[in-house]
Amino acid sequence: MGTLPVLDFDRGLHRKYLNGFLHHQIPSFLSNMDTNRSVILFFCVSGLEVLDDINETPQERKHEMIDWLYCLQVEDDFVGGFQGSTTVNTCINRGQGGPYKWGHIATTYSCLLSLLILGDNFERVNRKEIVKSLRALQLEDGSFKGAIEGAENDMRFVFCACSISYILNDWNGVDVEKMVDFILKSIVSLIIRKLFVKCWLKSYDGGIGQGPGLESHCGSTFCAIAALALSNNLHRLSKMQIGNLRRWLLFRFDIGFNGRPNKPSDTCYSFWTGGALKILNAYQFIESKENPGFVLMTQDKYGGFCKWVNSGTDPMHTYFGLAGLSLMRYDNLNEMFPALNCTKRTHDRLKSLHARWK
Numbered sequence: 001m002g003t004l005p006v007l008d009f010d011r012g013l014h015r016k017y018l019n020g021f022l023h024h025q026i027p028s029f030l031s032n033m034d035t036n037r038s039v040i041l042f043f044c045v046s047g048l049e050v051l052d053d054i055n056e057t058p059q060e061r062k063h064e065m066i067d068w069l070y071c072l073q074v075e076d077d078f079v080g081g082f083q084g085s086t087t088v089n090t091c092i093n094r095g096q097g098g099p100y101k102w103g104h105i106a107t108t109y110s111c112l113l114s115l116l117i118l119g120d121n122f123e124r125v126n127r128k129e130i131v132k133s134l135r136a137l138q139l140e141d142g143s144f145k146g147a148i149e150g151a152e153n154d155m156r157f158v159f160c161a162c163s164i165s166y167i168l169n170d171w172n173g174v175d176v177e178k179m180v181d182f183i184l185k186s187i188v189s190l191i192i193r194k195l196f197v198k199c200w201l202k203s204y205d206g207g208i209g210q211g212p213g214l215e216s217h218c219g220s221t222f223c224a225i226a227a228l229a230l231s232n233n234l235h236r237l238s239k240m241q242i243g244n245l246r247r248w249l250l251f252r253f254d255i256g257f258n259g260r261p262n263k264p265s266d267t268c269y270s271f272w273t274g275g276a277l278k279i280l281n282a283y284q285f286i287e288s289k290e291n292p293g294f295v296l297m298t299q300d301k302y303g304g305f306c307k308w309v310n311s312g313t314d315p316m317h318t319y320f321g322l323a324g325l326s327l328m329r330y331d332n333l334n335e336m337f338p339a340l341n342c343t344k345r346t347h348d349r350l351k352s353l354h355a356r357w358k
Helices: 011-023 028-050 059-070 105-117 127-137 155-168 176-185 218-230 239-250 269-279 292-297 315-327 344-357
Strands: 190-193 200-203
Touching: 011 028, 011 315, 028 059, 028 105, 028 315, 059 105, 105 127, 105 155, 105 344, 127 155, 155 176, 155 218, 176 218, 218 239, 218 269, 239 269, 269 315, 292 315
Parallel strands: none
Antiparallel strands: 190 200
16 A cells, blocks of 8 residues: 555645535435535535635625524524434424424534634524533433434544533533543553552553443544543543553554554544644654655545545545644645644634623
8 A cells, every 4th residue: 555656635626526515416425414414514614624715615605504504503492403404304394393303412513613614603503502402412421412312422422512512612511520530431441450569550552432341442532532622621631541542542553544453544533543642742753754645645536535545535534634634734734723623723713702702
């Protein structure tokens, strides 16, 4: 794989690829994503933001996308937030609740960030209902489920809950102590008694799983570390835990970044793994001029990035490929603010909104 030719980075092709999803019909191979069209929009506008190209989108088109996102907002007790798409909406239930018509924590996060990137001022966001819904989604163990019914609970949604609270500048929907406890219990470790010494040592892996007792994974590790950073609780990790996390994450770098031991490198982990290392102030230990090589090998000659070399492109891997290259300071891409999974420019705009809300 290391001998494959590396294509030149072409901003224009990636811009064209992402705009194709924004302004045209979703291609048939992504028809299974119809219920999550808002997430596809998020990947596209985020990718264009990393390329420093979102401002080239006409204002009229931005307003159309903003209005479409707001038509996904559900304003109802305990199910507030944003839907993934209009799939379950009809003329009969327009503007009111209905079966399965509720917000999802992941699409609420995606929609809020998309609105921010598109220049919206959040005046139409029902912040109180969203915060109330977060309280309903947190479980007794401190984790969050994705929706009020029929959804899993794991570290992904812990990150989403913290991101939403950070974006809305309101943490009343999160029991932070329970959430931190869930994260700390999810650090993969074995407890070993040291002979002849009255103490217990935690050792073994050091990564973080989707929940207690589950396999370490770079996606869940990023979500946990980012949640701690956003909630100002990164200091709750011990020196040993931070050291083990850094070590485990650094070992995920091969020709590119992988998500777990003995798995192939994957474009999206250039952000998930790289972003976690950035938050832990350890990215510098793997910085190299060779780092962009794998990601660049996964780009398509028609634009977009793939999961692996010689596989198909999609908006998610295109965005995370661009975000990963940004962490590598490649080709003047917009700088990332890793903890929120957005550019620093987007984060700066969010802080200016927070200042206005005071």
